[in-house]
Amino acid sequence: MGFDSVDFLAPVGGGGALIGYARVSTKGQNLDRQIAALEAAGCERIFSDKKSGKNTEREELWNALDYLRTNDTLVVPSLDRLGRSIQDLIAIVAGLRERGIGFRSLHEALDTTTPGGRLVFHVFAALAEFIRELIVQGTHEGLAAARARGQRLGRPPAMTEEQIRHARSMLADPEASISSIARMLGVSRTTIYKYVPELGAGARTALTSAPKEPR
Structure with a gap:
């Protein structure tokens, strides 16, 4: 209809x-x-x-x-x-x-x-829909403005760039375990593997056994 x-x-x-x-x-x-x-x-x-x-x-x-x-x-x-x-x-x-x-x-x-009475309620309904659309539009515009300013949206990353660098440097020590590094940085083992992807598929062994450059 x-x-x-x-x-x-x-x-x-x-x-x-x-x-x-x-x-x-x-x-x-x-x-x-x-x-x-x-x-x-x-x-x-x-x-x-x-x-x-x-x-x-x-x-x-x-x-x-x-x-x-x-x-x-x-x-x-x-x-x-x-x-x-x-x-x-x-x-x-x-x-x-x-x-x-x-x-x-x-x-x-x-x-x-x-x-x-029916007319008044249709006006109310139209007003409610208009307010809802304004809220949605305002949210979208706010997100776009935040992106334009370079702000990161959503949840912050689990590891900062500095933590990732520390993790990589500590992983070069064959005596340091993934668990101990995770505890020191205050993150989980899963997070370490996520942010340091080179650890996958046995890459840890290659990383720690590689010859070190002379100072």
């Missing part, structure tokens, strides 16, 4: 039950005012959480979402009671829309069962 055939302002939900959801973020806060507002709005059942919005459990929210049926409407006292972020909020409302369920926020007077 193309965009031309979709009526983005078409009301979603409505005609079914009004189901409320309330949440407080700390134990000291009281749910009474939120519940009273939801009851006054005509909610026949109310779910409530006493947990932080950052807590991914939010068990009663998931119970409310599971309880809702097509044409029902989820009602919240305010937008910040539902989502942890604008992206989270939009994702939840989009999920409701796909199921034919409406959404109302009493404080902001938003109602997706009306054309006006």
Whole structure:
């Protein structure tokens, strides 16, 4: 189905039950005012959480979402009671829309069962996408600028150039073992082999047995 055939302002939900959801973020806060507002709005059942919005459990929210049926409407006292972020909020409302369920926020007077409420949420969704793209673009530009300045990106190397030189000089001593050199430099044997590749395939024997140049 193309965009031309979709009526983005078409009301979603409505005609079914009004189901409320309330949440407080700390134990000291009281749910009474939120519940009273939801009851006054005509909610026949109310779910409530006493947990932080950052807590991914939010068990009663998931119970409310599971309880809702097509044409029902989820009602919240305010937008910040539902989502942890604008992206989270939009994702939840989009999920409701796909199921034919409406959404109302009493404080902001938003109602997706009306054309006006649908329009506001599309503006929110577009804004969230715009912010996400700005963040991605800013990250890419920051990385490009760092590369232009010659900065090394990502994790620092396990061995510095000076450590590699020390390792090579010590490996010329037949009495020095790979393990002892690794301990002295504060790295692992694997790291030594990675940064001094000439040690592979028996090259250590050739390195230590080669005649030394006279001083």
